[in-house]
Amino acid sequence: LPPGIPFPTDQFKELLDELPTPLLILGDFNCKNTIWGSPILTSQEQEPTYTRGQELLDSIEPHHLNILNTGKLTFFRSNNLYHSHLDLSIGSPEICNNLFWDTEPDPHNSHHYPIIISHSLENIYTQKPVKWNFYKTSQADLNNFSKSINLPHMDNITNATETCSTLINHIFEVANQHIKKTSPNINTKYFNPWWNEDCAKAIKEKKKKLRTLNRCYSPQNLIAFKKAASKSRYTIRNAKHLSW
Structure with missing residues (x-):
């Protein structure tokens, strides 16, 4: 208002x-x-x-x-x-x-x-379902995966549903041994591609000068804080510009 x-x-x-x-x-x-x-x-x-x-x-x-x-x-x-x-x-x-x-x-x-x-409530985030990571096929041992697919003996199985279930379970078991899975954790933090070490140093220095100013108000501390704040703004703007 x-x-x-x-x-x-x-x-x-x-x-x-x-x-x-x-x-x-x-x-x-x-x-x-x-x-x-x-x-x-x-x-x-x-x-x-x-x-x-x-x-x-x-x-x-x-x-x-x-x-x-x-x-x-x-x-x-x-x-x-x-x-x-x-x-x-x-x-x-x-x-x-x-x-x-x-x-x-x-x-x-x-x-x-x-x-x-x-x-103070419980976190409402739920875990992501674990899946096989087919996006990183270089980390999957596909040769041993294909060699390990030995179809189980199913001569005594007469039910089609049971046959299908046995086959799927066997493939899943072999895949778990040779193909890596995705992480179930949820990353709630956002990554800024432009953030770098210079940005971190500038922000740290600005916070330091602000703490000093809050502890002891003086013209010198005020000038030091303003300089640090100006430098942090310039550093972040420059980092964003260079990231494109």
Whole structure:
């Protein structure tokens, strides 16, 4: 929501009425309240954002929604060292009990710290079915596979279904000995083809300078962080460009 305007109470209430539950809403609300970590009001200049915060609380109260924020900062402007709690996470109580809210320590060249919401429920991923890896035939011992296919003695088998089952089981048994299988594991991570060692070093250095700045605010540390952040942006852009 843009700052400097009244909180859209009516529109927000209509949105909450229309959304199915359980729900989870995340956004830059530009609202302040001590409930999610904002400091106690000390000046008239802060009053509009605190008024918006109270209006937001009044809007979600009839729906019994919860604020997931734990009090950690969500906004950082490096040019004037301004910190705040503007990004809110709102959820239904039936799911909030299983959710854990946190922020990343690195804003990744943004004014907003990334918000991480994890859950305590079991992983819903299922394993991939194991198959023979015919895409890597160079790793398959096809010569011994063909030599090992010795049809079992089936003279005493009179049932066609039993004959077919015996033959298939024999082929599977031999294939398991000579042909490699695919992995059943699911890789949930995405690989960036442009990522390299220079990118990793630049990001590591930027995080280091940010930690130093957060521990001790000074013009020197601020300049060092800005230089490291600028270098990391250039390094990543260059790596993406060279990967094509």
